[in-house]
Amino acid sequence: MAVRLDEFKTRQRAVWSEGDYGGLSERIADVGELLVERAGIEPGMTVLDVACGTGNATIPAARAGGRVTGFDLVPKLLEEGRAKAEAAGVEIAWVEGDAEELPFEDHSFDRVLSTFGHMFAPRHQRVVDEMVRVCRGGGVVATATWTPEGTVGDLLRTGGEYMPPPPDYASSPLLWGSEEHVRELFGPAAREFEFERHVNWIEAESVDAWADYFMERFPTMVAARAMLGERFDELRDKVIAIWRTANEADDGTMRLPQEYLLSIVRL
Numbered sequence: 296m297a298v299r300l301d302e303f304k305t306r307q308r309a310v311w312s313e314g315d316y317g318g319l320s321e322r323i324a325d326v327g328e329l330l331v332e333r334a335g336i337e338p339g340m341t342v343l344d345v346a347c348g349t350g351n352a353t354i355p356a357a358r359a360g361g362r363v364t365g366f367d368l369v370p371k372l373l374e375e376g377r378a379k380a381e382a383a384g385v386e387i388a389w390v391e392g393d394a395e396e397l398p399f400e401d402h403s404f405d406r407v408l409s410t411f412g413h414m415f416a417p418r419h420q421r422v423v424d425e426m427v428r429v430c431r432g433g434g435v436v437a438t439a440t441w442t443p444e445g446t447v448g449d450l451l452r453t454g455g456e457y458m459p460p461p462p463d464y465a466s467s468p469l470l471w472g473s474e475e476h477v478r479e480l481f482g483p484a485a486r487e488f489e490f491e492r493h494v495n496w497i498e499a500e501s502v503d504a505w506a507d508y509f510m511e512r513f514p515t516m517v518a519a520r521a522m523l524g525e526r527f528d529e530l531r532d533k534v535i536a537i538w539r540t541a542n543e544a545d546d547g548t549m550r551l552p553q554e555y556l557l558s559i560v561r562l
């Protein structure tokens with residue numbers, strides 16, 4: 296039987312609470328910094344970071360002088376974000392909720408951001424309509440998404456083979472990594488699109504060392520291990536094979552390119 300939308304969200308909340316996303320996310324901190332720069336955040340601007348996790352874009356946006364709200368489905372991640380913001384000496388409002396139903400007034404933000412968070416909400420058009428609704432005219436919606444062609448694309452597709460099939464109202468997160476899909480979602484709401492492809496590099500002592508670190512922390516892998524039992528080893532081996540193929544280091548260490556698409560949409 297198809298999974299109801301509320302059950303799907305409950306499951307998503309449980310999955311993203313697993314592992315140690317906050318620790319792992321520090322390896323992609325450069326993406327939040329770049330997105331904030333490209334979104335053109337200036338002191339005093341109101342900024343919403345949708346599906347903010349522990350604050351990878353939220354905290355740099357506040358450092359740039361924005362009046363920032365971090366928004367996420369998972370209370371545990373918001374709490375960790377709050378602690379990181381305190382340590383960084385910035386003030387941020389942390390709000391819990393669902394990207395498909397933003398609890399904010401129309402046109403209330405100058406900038407709406409998301410790094411690798413918006414992509415996991417199942418109904419893409421709903422998310423875009425909400426992001427556009429809360430962003431003021433002349434504002435910017437800026438997102439970062441792993442590309443389907445990159446190593447994280449391979450990882451997510453491989454992980455998907457071991458999960459129950461997604462319900463038919465859920466689009467693939469990786470579609471957000473296609474410029475055409477982003478153009479279609481925003482349609483006439485957008486005045487101008489800018490797209491940039493970048494690479495986040497993961498460096499580690501070796502592929503195996505990275506696998507040990509990652510499998511203990513990445514929420515969907517921790518959830519998959521609990522669900523799959525012994526079959527998890529098969530998934531782990533496939534993921535390691537992806538990383539070995541993509542690894543650009545030739546001295547036994549790991550230097551892994553993770554390509555992503557930055558979409559800067561001017562309203």
Ligand SMILES: C[S@@+](CC[C@H](N)C(=O)[O-])C[C@H]1O[C@@H](n2cnc3c(N)ncnc32)[C@H](O)[C@@H]1O
Nearest residue numbers: 311320346347348351368393394410411412416
């Ligand atoms: C890969 S993490 C990205 C977090 C953060 N933006 C970063 O760059 O580190 C995905 C995030 O999306 C959040 N998320 C997933 N579905 C969501 C939804 N429907 N509404 C709000 N947040 C959601 C998860 O809780 C998680 O924090």
